[in-house]
Amino acid sequence: MTMLNKLKTLLFAGIALLSMAAHAQLAIEITGAGASRFPVAIPIFENEGALPRAVTDVVRADLERSGLFNLVDLGLVALPESVLPDLANIRSRGADAVLTGSVVAQSDGRFDVRFRLFDTQRQTELGALAIRMAPAQYRNTGHRIADFVYEKLTGQAGYFSTRIAYVVKSGGRYELQVADADGMNPQTALVSREPIISPSWAPDGQRLAYVSFEAKKPVVYVHNLPTGQRNVLANFRGSNSAPTWSPDGQRLAVVLTKDGNSQLYVLNSDGSGARRVTSSAGIDTEPFWSPDGEWIYFSSDRSGGAQIYRVSVNGGTAQRVTFQGNYNVSPRLSSDGKSMAYITRNEGRFQVAIMDLATRQTTVLTNSNRDESPSFAPSGRMILYATESGGRGVLSAVSSDGRIKQKLSIQASDVREPAWGPQPRF
């Protein structure tokens, strides 16, 4: 049995155990992988046994799950960062990079985790870092180390330290939950007997805006996750829905029907100062703020079928963005503003598509039937979305080139309305 297979077995056994312990755990299954995986060795860190769980297990699981790396087994030997490893030997065993490290106990009960990454081909160091942590923070630390390795080796920011929000429906019970990007550590922010939809992360990663039907109609709330305090953002006559934050977190765009059909409005994050942005005779909905703060992308039936448009935050004439097909909805931009993920209907099938906003070239990324609610990871490589599998809602992620696919599911529950949170600030 290779180390990789051992890791896989351990990984899945671990997930199965955790699923039994906490049935709401999201289980992640990799359903597609990159064509060429980068071979990397992550041996155990020196003195890692002093922690509640091995921090390198978290690093390996993150890198494995990304679909971009092939983990090379060097045996159960700790390579501390203080010693220059035999890079030629490690290269001969198939690893193009190796991470070395150690865990050092501090007098206050915390630990320093020190690590160093090497390129075995060029025989150079790629970087080093030390993280001070409480013992219980081993998972967060592992995610940060995986982010470090991912960024050094791919040139893109990692997404393992981010969080996701989603809604679980179980019988007549709806739960708005927040979990780590690997599906671990799920926490419930809101429980309701009425539907919850459209969670949207504030840029600070501390607040969620969403639509709740607890008042027998859609009302938009802003919910502070650490304190649990929630405020009504928009409860005007008619329906209130589709909140999305401005990049600076000061304002939100929402959809209101107080003046007739669904139209876009911008208001302050305390709910004051509502200002109408669009004036069409039909539907304007699903606003999404461009990262530069200048534009609001949205879906509209102003030309007949549903298409995606954009309008200046200050109002004015809307510009049409999608032209292929007769149902294009749910626009979401990548954090660099270059790509737009959206849902397109092809012969009755709803699928995730991506558009290069400079060239207007579009690519359909999935082959499923019922995709909804795409959202980019902060680094822009992965797109999280809701779909259906075996008659119930599951979350999936697909890379923006369509090559890597992951499925996240909870046994016996319907999971929907995912939203990928912002990059945390340390």
Place this chain on the structure above:
Amino acid sequence: MKKYLLPALLSAMLVACGSTGTSTDSAAGVSDAGVGVATVTAPGMSGSGIAALTDPNNILSRRSVYFDFDSFTVRSEFTSLVDAHARFLAQNPDMRMLIQGNTDERGSREYNLALGQKRAEAVKQALLLLGASESQIESVSLGEEKPRCEEATETCFAENRRADMLYSGEF
């Protein structure tokens, strides 16, 4: 044919609501003698108190207007129903109505919420034309979130493409 089932469906729903509320409250009532338990009634349990609105023989007990796929037009077969409710509202100016628009489950949730709003708004505009007043009616949408029928069949989709009229005390 569908419309003849509605009064039965509606009364079945009301009975179901009533029994749920009672069982929950009595479960909470197991306590020491002398300790009072105040029953709190959530909105929507009291009903309008007007018999005509729930009498299966009265047209006013019918509350649903159905729509064609991707359509927001009130079909002519619902004219007499909408007319009866408009006259009732005009004769009872203190009565309030909430219209909830619904859609089938296909497509984006937020886009469907906007489609359901269009349906609720279409019924509201018809009621206004026939004599109800603007201040009496609020039109809202539940989109695809509260399906009456949960199977992925055309019959179910048609059942869910609907706007429901609720009176004061029912929401």
